[in-house]
Amino acid sequence: MMVTQVNLYNRYRPQNLNEIVGQESISRILSNAILKNRIANAYLLRGSRGSGKTSIARILCKAANCEQLKGFTACGTCNGCKFALHDAIELDAASNRGIDDIKDLLDIMRFRPQHVDKKFIIIDEAHQLTSASLNALLKAVEEPPKHVHFVFCTTENPSSATDTDKAFVTLSSRCQILQFKKVSPKAMLDKLARICIAEDSTVSRDILMSIVGKSDGSLRDAENILDTVLTLYDSEPPERIIQSLYGDIELITCELFANLCNGTLNECLLLVRKLWDSGANPIEVAEFMVKFVTDSIYLQSELTVYRASGIVETLKEISNNIEQSRLHSIAEVFTILQKSGRDDLLSLELAICDIFIDHRDKALVAPIIDSDIEVW
Structure with missing residues (x-):
């Protein structure tokens, strides 16, 4: 039976x-x-x-x-x-x-x-x-x-x-x-750790931090993600499971965020095309961007950010070298994109251009025709 x-x-x-x-x-x-x-x-x-x-x-x-x-x-x-x-x-x-x-x-x-x-x-x-x-x-x-x-x-x-x-x-x-309040990240992390102990399973703190970050204050979501991780745990390491569940979109978006802060328009547009080909939705990318801005401000204030350690290190490096006006511009543009509800590639490309144009940084806005971007 x-x-x-x-x-x-x-x-x-x-x-x-x-x-x-x-x-x-x-x-x-x-x-x-x-x-x-x-x-x-x-x-x-x-x-x-x-x-x-x-x-x-x-x-x-x-x-x-x-x-x-x-x-x-x-x-x-x-x-x-x-x-x-x-x-x-x-x-x-x-x-x-x-x-x-x-x-x-x-x-x-x-x-x-x-x-x-x-x-x-x-x-x-x-x-x-x-x-x-x-x-x-x-x-x-x-x-x-x-x-x-x-x-x-x-x-x-x-x-x-x-x-x-x-x-x-x-x-x-x-x-x-x-x-009701959203469940605090620390309380959620403690609950997930207790579940792992009860299940006699070892999951790294880094993975639990990543799960908490993805759950957006929902303990039910966090427990369901952990359930999937533990179900597949015997065949694959937790890090690979998290990546297979969510793909590379978070990592590519983090790379895009880093380039928006310190890179060029050409590099950003190439990453936008890469995100689009990976199946990312512009609204999803916008949500990540707004959260990355928040996380960077948290890190500047030496607060805990609940993400995988690799992403935290990238955000920490950005937060130490970024102007507040740049973060404000990124947050503003992607909040507008979120509210617009548009899900086409052009809306995401225009949002990227708006950030560079807003800063009047001519050096960063190199001619697109000289880049590796395929126009179609």
Whole structure:
């Protein structure tokens, strides 16, 4: 019989509030609410992807029904811990967002839970609900049955620009809003190191730093990347795995960044063509560039940068010899490219030209016709 392999993210998913990484204040708020029997009718958990919103919603469901809760820790053995999620209702609003889905939900929630005292309704991607669905929920959220508590999870911070946004803002006003932070790189690095120890696997700190840098504050993304690295670990070294997963785009983009800082227009255009041939998207390149500028400023301030050591050394050398005005120009041009949404080669080439023209550096802008660039 085939045994299903559980991925790292689910295997090491937190089971208690004190195990949540990077959200200590929220864990404390919810723990105190449970201990003082002051659980809100509805919570809105707002934060970036992979920050622990759904995990905390499920832990809250179990801890609120635990018969032997001690501080942040649910016992895990009582009926409350075993059956709380069985009696809960989880709805993915990305695929169940219509008014009929919400009407069904409102009908079901009237029934008391079978095994526990409190029924939790967890709605993920809540911002994707339609305006009609959001309006239908208002009364239930404001005055739910005594046994019902709502938890809405969202990555969005909507304005009042559309009817849906207005309805979501109105619903938010009925909730206790908890703002999640991005998980700090250090906390993420520590968690990945603990997973490696638990898995009896040796992965260099350099690789873990690279994984943290690629995850952009999402612990789930970091754990999934590590999972892939460990899966292929027996056949290839981790360094090769990271390179095979992400190709050479980061390395070539770093080389392009170095040439934007100290090189010539011809060299930069050749690297742009190389990136294009490697399958790089201009928006992806722009994101790398903006992050490289940020990393260079961090290194100038002697702060830690979470990237592979080779790239860090390149950025450190650049940061020691670059003018702030040049970094500002690079950041400005590539931020504009990011916002434009353009994904054609010309947009990237024009961005490069803008940086050199902006600095009026005639020596750097050598005639393209004398270069090795193929025009086609």
